[in-house]
Amino acid sequence: MALEIERKFLLCNEDWRDQVTRTRRIRQAYMVDAIGENSRASVRIRIDDEAANINIKSATIGVQRQEYEYPIPLEDAERMIASLCHLPCIEKLRHIVEYQGHRWEIDEFYGDNQGLIVAEIELSALDEIFVRPPWLGREVSDDARYYNVNLLRHPYRRW
Numbered sequence: 307m308a309l310e311i312e313r314k315f316l317l318c319n320e321d322w323r324d325q326v327t328r329t330r331r332i333r334q335a336y337m338v339d340a341i342g343e344n345s346r347a348s349v350r351i352r353i354d355d356e357a358a359n360i361n362i363k364s365a366t367i368g369v370q371r372q373e374y375e376y377p378i379p380l381e382d383a384e385r386m387i388a389s390l391c392h393l394p395c396i397e398k399l400r401h402i403v404e405y406q407g408h409r410w411e412i413d414e415f416y417g418d419n420q421g422l423i424v425a426e427i428e429l430s431a432l433d434e435i436f437v438r439p440p441w442l443g444r445e446v447s448d449d450a451r452y453y454n455v456n457l458l459r460h461p462y463r464r465w
Contacts, residue, residue: 310373311429314452318443322412328402330355335391339455348455351386354400358383369447370432394418396454406437418461424452
């Protein structure tokens with residue numbers, strides 16, 4: 307079993323932009339969107355500048371979830387999004403920032419989620435210590451509104 311430990315934060319300023327080492331465009335859509343009380347997992351297709359993947363993630367709230375991710379051919383991913391997924395897609399730029407020995411992924415959303423920017427850090431243990439960058443704001447790890455799968459039905463611009 308693959309276990310993801312991820313914490314998610316809002317940002318309090320734009321100072322992180324000067325520290326970006328890499329940016330890639332991401333488009334993702336959900337085959338199973340894990341919304342509803344009987345849902346156990348979400349299944350998504352993600353295409354970015356580097357690869358295409360299928361991802362299965364447990365439908366639990368919090369910083370620790372099961373996650374499985376596998377590469378798939380780009381052509382297959384495009385077909386799956388067009389014919390098997392709920393649309394529209396989640397569209398975002400993912401900016402990478404290295405800070406005090408940790409990698410931060412800062413997602414800047416577009417489309418119906420324009421204006422939302424969140425920072426995520428993956429940890430190797432629930433109690434792993436990390437230094438909070440000065441641009442980091444409030445933690446939203448336990449707020450399901452900020453999960454990508456929920457942004458499909460409840461886009462940020464409608465909040």
